[in-house]
Amino acid sequence: MxxxxxxxxxxxxxxxxxxxxxxxxxxxxxxxxxxxxxxxxxxxxxxxxxxxxxxxxxxxxxxxxxxxxxxxxxxxxxxxxxxxxxxxxxxxxxxxxxxxxxxxxxxxxxxxxxxxxxxxxxxxxxxxxxxxxxxxxARPEPPKQKRRPLPEAFTDAGRDLTRAAERLARLTEDDRFARNRENTHHQVPELLGALEHTTRLVTAMNLPAAEASEEARRWWATSLHKISDALTDVANSLEKEL
Structure with a gap:
């Protein structure tokens, strides 16, 4: 045996x-x-x-x-x-x-x-x-206050998202990050959830129909390809380990 x-x-x-x-x-x-x-x-x-x-x-x-x-x-x-x-x-x-x-x-x-x-x-x-x-x-909720203009709320939310992402990215540059890498993996579900929400947001913005210059459109496309390629590399590496 x-x-x-x-x-x-x-x-x-x-x-x-x-x-x-x-x-x-x-x-x-x-x-x-x-x-x-x-x-x-x-x-x-x-x-x-x-x-x-x-x-x-x-x-x-x-x-x-x-x-x-x-x-x-x-x-x-x-x-x-x-x-x-x-x-x-x-x-x-x-x-x-x-x-x-x-x-x-x-x-x-x-x-x-x-x-x-x-x-x-x-x-x-x-x-x-x-x-x-x-x-x-539940008891009836009190009358809702007048909502903020959507463009204003959208801008503030976008800034909050950027600041949070920048804080997380800066932590990877900390000299302690390498030896604490394993302790960050429990956050993967939440981070992937945030990426999924961001993807839905970008899709909903309908960028192909936006009134933007050719230069802006090219930059958007290049950035999206760069992000997509980086995530695809991670996904492929994970699949190789299965």
Missing amino acids: NEIALPTQEEARALTDRIKIAVEGTWQLIREAYTSRTWAVLGYDTWDAYCTAEFGETRLRLPREERQEVVASLRDSGLSVRAIASATGLSRGSVSNSLTEVSNSGHLPSKVTGTDGKTYTVIREPEIVDAELVDEP
Whole structure:
């Protein structure tokens, strides 16, 4: 019988970190699918039907010791008890019990997003032991203030994005970055999410129809090709390691 080749400590740690990153990325994708109403776009009537049809038995089963942390994280992102139960395969009672423990510690969002896409206020019933969290329709919101002109808001948001990206890029020039590189990988899901949002933004701007000079158009095209090529190189390198 062949003996199993044990990994080195470094290989074991790298594999464990990859699992952590993959699991964390999975829950982030679940949160995004719920808040963006992805199931409705795909033609499902409910979030429950979407989870059952698309994932079925492949849904992750949470170890008991991690249940409270993951459930609380999904709740913080606005998922209702029913939505969390559908995504995790837990019963609603188990989800409610986990949230009750979080509630007792004082960490619980005041509002959630229901599967109907509406916002609901979380009402607790402290007189009942282990009371389930009940979602009730939120009170009418006060009249919204007049919105800022879109061009002005767009300019400010673009500047904020640029500053944040520049801060992150400068960190790569820090002399400590090389030895801390592995500790940055857990942020990959969020960074890729930001890139995806930026891609949607550039697409929505419809640059081919913009009234711009030939020089500007050439610069836009060159910059986009440069970014695309750099990301393609990273993706190809990752695939080679599979």
